[in-house]
Amino acid sequence: MLQARPGLVVRGLDVTLGGRPVLRGVSLDVAPGEVVALAGLSGSGKTTLLRAIAGLLPAERGDVIATARPALVFQQHALASRLTARDNVLVGALGRIGFWRAALRLWPRAEVAAAEACLEQVGLVGLGGRRGDRLSGGQRQRVAIARALLQRSAVLLADEPVASLDPETAEGVLALLRDLARRERLVVLVSLHQPDLAARFADRLLRLEDGCLRTA
Numbered sequence: 347m348l349q350a351r352p353g354l355v356v357r358g359l360d361v362t363l364g365g366r367p368v369l370r371g372v373s374l375d376v377a378p379g380e381v382v383a384l385a386g387l388s389g390s391g392k393t394t395l396l397r398a399i400a401g402l403l404p405a406e407r408g409d410v411i412a413t414a415r416p417a418l419v420f421q422q423h424a425l426a427s428r429l430t431a432r433d434n435v436l437v438g439a440l441g442r443i444g445f446w447r448a449a450l451r452l453w454p455r456a457e458v459a460a461a462e463a464c465l466e467q468v469g470l471v472g473l474g475g476r477r478g479d480r481l482s483g484g485q486r487q488r489v490a491i492a493r494a495l496l497q498r499s500a501v502l503l504a505d506e507p508v509a510s511l512d513p514e515t516a517e518g519v520l521a522l523l524r525d526l527a528r529r530e531r532l533v534v535l536v537s538l539h540q541p542d543l544a545a546r547f548a549d550r551l552l553r554l555e556d557g558c559l560r561t562a
């Protein structure tokens with residue numbers, strides 16, 4: 347039996363999709379305040395690993411122990427284009443206020459204030475009222491991070507959060523994730539295609555090869 351300890355611990359994770367093993371015996375540890383980058387060729391299993399850690403995919407075998415239910419920043423932001431940045435962030439509070447109140451946008455005042463605070467944390471003061479489809483790619487990515495922050499999880503997973511961004515904006519988003527990890531003592535596990543960015547912004551780099559994890 348694994349003991350709960352601060353941060354994120356994954357042991358011997360096997361995931362099979364469509365009858366094919368996609369992750370094989372993956373084990374890793376991420377400490378609070380640490381940023382770990384996950385690299386690997388397309389199809390090596392990065393998204394599958396993040397989704398399995400987040401509990402969105404069942405594992406055949408293995409354990410995931412985290413100090414909190416992980417919040418996942420999805421690939422391609424997954425924002426609602428017709429909702430404002432603020433309402434997109436408020437989706438992060440769904441677990442606390444329930445689906446129907448959220449669907450009717452009956453957000454408690456405290457949650458609206460918290461959403462504004464999260465927007466401020468990601469450098470989007472004053473943009474809360476702007477619709478998702480009127481934000482730039484970098485701004486949308488920041489909204490997606492703010493939404494994950496509003497979940498108030500100590501474990502933040504991000505799936506290629508800078509894939510569609512220009513180099514300068516990508517650096518800004520990764521610097522933000524690193525600062526949040528340090529300031530809030532968050533566990534941050536982020537999949538990245540760019541080794542240069544991983545080397546600059548992550549404390550450690552792990553590489554997935556064919557569903558198996560190697561220390562890069």
Ligand SMILES: Nc1ncnc2c1ncn2[C@@H]1O[C@H](COP(=O)(O)OP(=O)(O)OP(=O)(O)O)[C@@H](O)[C@H]1O
Pocket residue numbers: 363364368386387388389390391392393394395
């Ligand atoms: N629902 C599914 N059913 C069957 N196979 C799947 C499913 N989802 C993903 N796969 C397969 O699992 C493998 C890993 O996919 P995954 O999306 O985790 O890779 P990735 O490393 O994130 O790739 P990319 O860098 O292109 O996003 C791939 O071979 C993919 O085809």
